[in-house]
Amino acid sequence: MREGSLDAPIRHTIDWNDPDFYDEAKLDAELRRVFDICHGCRRCFNLCDSFPRLFDLIDAAPTEELDSVESKDFKPVVDACTLCDMCFLTKCPYVPPHEFNLDFPHLMLRYRAIEHKKGLRGGMEAQLTKTDRNGKLGTSLAGLANWATRRENGLTRGVMQSVAGVHKDAELPPFAGKTLLEMAKDMPKADPKGPAAGQKAVIYATCYGNYNTPEIGEAAMKILAKNGVDCEVVYPECCGMPQMEQGDISTVAGKAKNVAKALRPYIDKGYDVIALVPSCALMLKFEWPLIVPDDADVKALSEASHDVSEYIVALAKNKGLAEGMSPLDGPIAIHVACHARAQNMGQKGAELARLIPDTRIAAVERCSGHGGSWGIMKDNFEVGMKVGKPVFKQMQMKAKAKYVASECPLAGLHIAQGITANPDIPADGDNSGEAAKPELAAHPVVLLAKSYGLM
Known part of the structure; x- marks a missing residue:
């Protein structure tokens, strides 16, 4: 048996419609199989807090092995996972096609999906994932919302910590007074003499790019226009990453289908798709096709999608960028x-x-x-x-x-x-x-x- 795999990692579809996916005994058996392999490897000790929690849990057990760890004690390990995918992509030698077939993040997702199905994931934290509702309200009342969420506001932040579980010292993103969709109406047209003249792109605004930091989309549109790329901004709804973190896979699947359907006409007309936030680009490119693998619109969107940094760097390499840049006043x-x-x-x-x-x-x-x-x-x-x-x-x-x-x-x-x-x-x-x-x-x-x- 090989120690690690020399082949490129592959990922299996997420079988969230299979009843076995929610079988708690089968989940426990898989957790123990995977955790035992992780315990014997420990390459991921410095990635996030999940792995130190797991290793400390096993080391403190009577036998110092997984067999003497109670299943109820696995939850803190699961809760520490942020679904960043770094263990799968950068550290783990046992991901598929290796015969050990490890996918730690998606196993944590499965645990959360069972919790979600049992009604154990909800409350105020679930309310925070409703980014479109919160974003619409926050941007319409930006002055009040930003005053209330400022870290220096001891009155409101103390209440938020008590009621919503948001740490009173955590920096929270402000809401913009004007969404990216609104700002896009006043963006400059593509320069017909730009090096990429004739190229077309549709920007998927993302919830964060639309409601909180529209300057990302503004910057992208102005750069692309200067270089001749004809741009439009579209925002059907959030990509569902916040719901995925909570194990609400069915909601993610619905969002994937809706957004892909809305963007399909642009793809058919030859537009590239640009996502402004990497979490959202990851969903469009890789996660959605694993959740709704048989949806043709999702597949087409996955193949047409680009992260904004990736897109502009490719533009620079393939077409060159328009002149006019100056050095900034510091590193x-x-x-x-x-x-x-x-x-x-x-x-x-x-x-x-x-x-x-x-x-x-x-x-x-x-x-x-x-x-x-x-x-x-x-x-x-x-x-x-x-x-x-x-x-x-x-x-x-x-x-x-x-x-x-x-x-x-x-x-x-x-x-x-x-x-x-x-x-x-x-x-x-x-x-x-x-x-x-x-x-x-x-x-x-x-x-x-x-x-x-x-x-």
Whole structure:
């Protein structure tokens, strides 16, 4: 039997419609099979908190083996998984086609799906996943909503922690006063003399890009227009990643079908599809085809989809970019987000930033500790800050950064908070002991647009 596999990883479809998927005895048997292999390997000890929790659980058991661990004690291991996919794609030697056939993230998803079916996942945390409802309300009352969610607002944040379980010290994303769909009406038209003139793309706004950081879509549209790409913005609904984190696979499947159906006419007309947030690009490209494998629209969308960084870097390589970029006024530190890495496309966020002339770029490829909505919760925030501390340190010390950005805007907020909250992370060579305060950009594409003078 081989130690690891030399073949490229493959993923099986998620059999969430099969009754056996929800059989708790069969789930327990599979958890024990997988956990025993992980216990004997331990390569993933430094990826997230799931694996230290698992290994500590086994080490503290009477026999120091999995056979003396009670199944009820598995839950903290499952709850620590953020579905980042890094164990599957970067560490585990036993993923399919290896005969051990491990897929740790999707096993954690199965556990949560059973919890969801039993009604054990809900309450206020489930309300936080309703991003379209929350986004529409938040943008319509942006001033009030942003006042209430500010970290400095001790009155409201204390209530949020008590009622919704959101940690009072976690930085929360602000709501925009104007959605990307509204802003898109005033975006410039494609330059007919641009190097990519005639190329067409439809931007899938994503819930975060539409309601919270429309500047990502604004930057992308202005860059693409300057380079001749004719763009439209479409936003049927959220991709369902928040529901997937809760194990609500049927809702994810419905969203996949709806969004794919809405985007299919553009694909048939030759448009490329661009997703603004890596988690959403991952869903379109890889997760949806595993959840609804027989849907032709989902398959077509998967094949036509691009992450925004990936798309612009490919444009630069294949067509060249329009002139007019200038150096920025300081170095940039780019965080390569886990869901960007999970797309297996390389460090496209860093490659995008390196298109900016005469500007020093440093890339940091490690988990920020945020994990979507996971990192803002009362039970997880301090763990997330601990997991992210190596990133906070590298982002500042490697780059002496004037600007920091992550392809994942939520991770960017977390990183900026982590840097400023840790006075023991000075810039490289700086012994002042004062916390660094770099400027946060919502995404590397915003810095490229800034270089063009478009923002």
